[in-house]
Amino acid sequence: MLVVKNVSKRYGDFTALQQINLEFNTGLYGLLAPNGAGKTTLIKMLATLITPSEGEIYYNGKNIIAMDEQYRELLGFLPQQFGYYKNYSPKQYMLYLAALKGLGKKEALRKIDELLEKVALGDVVNKKMKKFSGGMIQRVGIAQALLNDPKILILDEPTAGLDPKERARFRHLLTELARDRLVIISTHIVSDIESIANEIIMIKNKQLLYKDSVENICSTLKGNVFETTVNFELMKAFRKKYVLLSEKQEYGKMIVRFIHKGVPEVEWKPVVPELEDVFLYEYRDEIEGEV
Amino acid sequence: MKKDQFKIPMPDDSTIVRQISQIVSQGLVKRESFSSYLQSMVQQVGWRHLFSDRLELSFILTIVIGIYSLFLIIPNQVEIQDLYAFIFLLSPILFLALSIYTYVNKTQNATYDVEMACKYNVYQVIAFRMLAFSVSTLILNTLAIAFIAMKFEEIHFMRAFMLSGTSLFLFSIILLVALMNRRTKGIVTVTLTVWIMGNTLLKSANNDFYNGVLLHIPVIVYAVILLCCLIIYMNYLKKLIVFKQVEGVF
Ligand SMILES: Nc1ncnc2c1ncn2[C@@H]1O[C@H](COP(=O)(O)OP(=O)(O)OP(=O)(O)O)[C@@H](O)[C@H]1O
Ligand SMILES: [Mg+2]
Numbered sequence: 001m002l003v004v005k006n007v008s009k010r011y012g013d014f015t016a017l018q019q020i021n022l023e024f025n026t027g028l029y030g031l032l033a034p035n036g037a038g039k040t041t042l043i044k045m046l047a048t049l050i051t052p053s054e055g056e057i058y059y060n061g062k063n064i065i066a067m068d069e070q071y072r073e074l075l076g077f078l079p080q081q082f083g084y085y086k087n088y089s090p091k092q093y094m095l096y097l098a099a100l101k102g103l104g105k106k107e108a109l110r111k112i113d114e115l116l117e118k119v120a121l122g123d124v125v126n127k128k129m130k131k132f133s134g135g136m137i138q139r140v141g142i143a144q145a146l147l148n149d150p151k152i153l154i155l156d157e158p159t160a161g162l163d164p165k166e167r168a169r170f171r172h173l174l175t176e177l178a179r180d181r182l183v184i185i186s187t188h189i190v191s192d193i194e195s196i197a198n199e200i201i202m203i204k205n206k207q208l209l210y211k212d213s214v215e216n217i218c219s220t221l222k223g224n225v226f227e228t229t230v231n232f233e234l235m236k237a238f239r240k241k242y243v244l245l246s247e248k249q250e251y252g253k254m255i256v257r258f259i260h261k262g263v264p265e266v267e268w269k270p271v272v273p274e275l276e277d278v279f280l281y282e283y284r285d286e287i288e289g290e291v
Numbered sequence: 292m293k294k295d296q297f298k299i300p301m302p303d304d305s306t307i308v309r310q311i312s313q314i315v316s317q318g319l320v321k322r323e324s325f326s327s328y329l330q331s332m333v334q335q336v337g338w339r340h341l342f343s344d345r346l347e348l349s350f351i352l353t354i355v356i357g358i359y360s361l362f363l364i365i366p367n368q369v370e371i372q373d374l375y376a377f378i379f380l381l382s383p384i385l386f387l388a389l390s391i392y393t394y395v396n397k398t399q400n401a402t403y404d405v406e407m408a409c410k411y412n413v414y415q416v417i418a419f420r421m422l423a424f425s426v427s428t429l430i431l432n433t434l435a436i437a438f439i440a441m442k443f444e445e446i447h448f449m450r451a452f453m454l455s456g457t458s459l460f461l462f463s464i465i466l467l468v469a470l471m472n473r474r475t476k477g478i479v480t481v482t483l484t485v486w487i488m489g490n491t492l493l494k495s496a497n498n499d500f501y502n503g504v505l506l507h508i509p510v511i512v513y514a515v516i517l518l519c520c521l522i523i524y525m526n527y528l529k530k531l532i533v534f535k536q537v538e539g540v541f
Contacts, residue, residue, distance in 0.1 A: 047408050068533060069410050077408035083401025099340040100409035100416070144405065 030193030076150030
């Protein structure tokens with residue numbers, strides 16, 4: 001359906017993405033990568049906000065930039081920073097956006113009520129948005145992306161600022177939406193997508209690292225993830241030797257989860273790798289560099 | 292105007308009008324889709340949403356009308372060429388104020404990303420508005436010129452009108468080119484400065500030439516220049532409609 005072909009993006013001298021090839025079909029795709037990896041860059045190209053420096057993106061064989069408004073009619077988009085007019089109510093803002101999307105007023109009004117209900121903002125439709133909390137604004141953002149019943153729904157970090165209850169509701173909504181359309185969401189929070197995404201896309205060093213199901217991605221670390229307890233005094237040496245995934249204290253000892261490729265020691269308990277393990281392992285240099 | 296040294300036969304006003312409409316209708320054949328595009332834009336989006344910041348726009352309009360009304364209190368003993376020069380210099384001012392406000396407001400607003408992903412995106416709305424602004428500026432200028440022509444008998448309405456129209460569309464083209472080629476916000480200031488400085492320099496440095504251009508070029512020549520400007524302007528507006536910021540992430 002949507003094909004990214006040999007796409008690179010440069011900002012001046014800086015290369016943000018290099019030679020990306022991807023293919024999307026109906027379903028839910030999770031774009032998972034750390035800060036600055038180029039998620040927003042890829043997403044903005046998919047939404048035609050910026051054009052690739054090299055390569056093309058096709059929708060059903062047609063270049064999306066050449067398709068122009070034909071493509072935008074199919075598109076629902078939530079940017080990472082969802083801008084709004086302070087003095088507008090969600091209803092006013094969505095009416096405005098619906099008009100820009102070419103929807104008739106009657107249809108728009110019906111759709112707006114339905115969508116705001118769906119994101120649990122039914123009682124504040126006429127309240128000015130400057131009085132909204134961050135999470136409420138984010139939910140308006142999610143609702144407006146659905147206004148034109150898009151065939152392609154692209155959301156850049158939609159769960160930022162949502163509480164656990166809203167996150168759960170949102171995951172449910174996404175699963176429902178992804179049944180008959182293409183949904184692409186970016187995030188660096190593994191739990192947001194691990195249970196619902198059909199495929200995960202990971203970007204590393206400006207290039208595509210994985211585009212696969214959660215199961216297949218996790219199996220790349222099969223037999224390499226272990227848990228064991230370590231004395232405090234030995235922790236320093238242990239950290240140097242292995243790639244640590246997590247550590248927690250218990251009864252004066254540390255329980256650590258780590259990666260080892262090679263022959264394991266007897267007291268180590270092998271565990272099933274999870275998506276978070278792969279994330280921490282693959283981006284270990286970048287993550288340690290940030291700390 | 293006895294010293295008219297150009298010996299070009301002057302067609303009368305009705306001939307001019309007829310010729311203009313003929314050239315326009317021929318020149319605009321290919322743009323049929325553009326006008327119907329604009330039409331469907333009005334139908335689907337509606338004036339209300341196309342001019343969502345009406346309050347700010349009417350504020351600008353009021354200020355500019357205030358500036359225009361200064362023309363009514365100018366002393367009666369004023370040089371004709373100065374009046375023409377002022378008309379030439381000031382004609383684009385309403386268009387400029389409204390367009391720049393719109394451009395900066397739309398492209399720098401936090402809602403840019405959201406609006407860019409809509410069927411009618413930021414640049415299409417800007418292009419539409421600029422067209423509307425140039426039409427309203429033209430109307431307002433015509434009114435102002437009619438007043439001036441009534442007050443100063445030496446001012447030819449037709450000449451002043453052509454001069455003002457040429458100035459408006461010439462400037463519009465310069466602004467559009469500047470907006471589309473440079474992404475810096477400073478470009479607007481530069482365009483404006485170049486326009487004012489250019490006019491002032493021409494006026495002071497080579498007074499005879501400038502006055503000659505303003506006073507003695509036959510109206511028909513202005514009509515042709517005006518028409519060319521109009522066509523180029525429409526072409527640039529069309530380009531703005533499919534315009535893409537290449538580097539874009541602000
Ligand atoms: N307009 C720009 N000009 C120059 N460099 C840019 C621009 N936009 C992004 N970059 C750079 O491109 C890289 C990728 O940025 P991008 O915003 O795509 O990352 P991201 O994965 O979305 O990060 P985050 O999780 O923080 O949102 C970063 O190194 C960033 O500094
Ligand atoms: Mg981002």
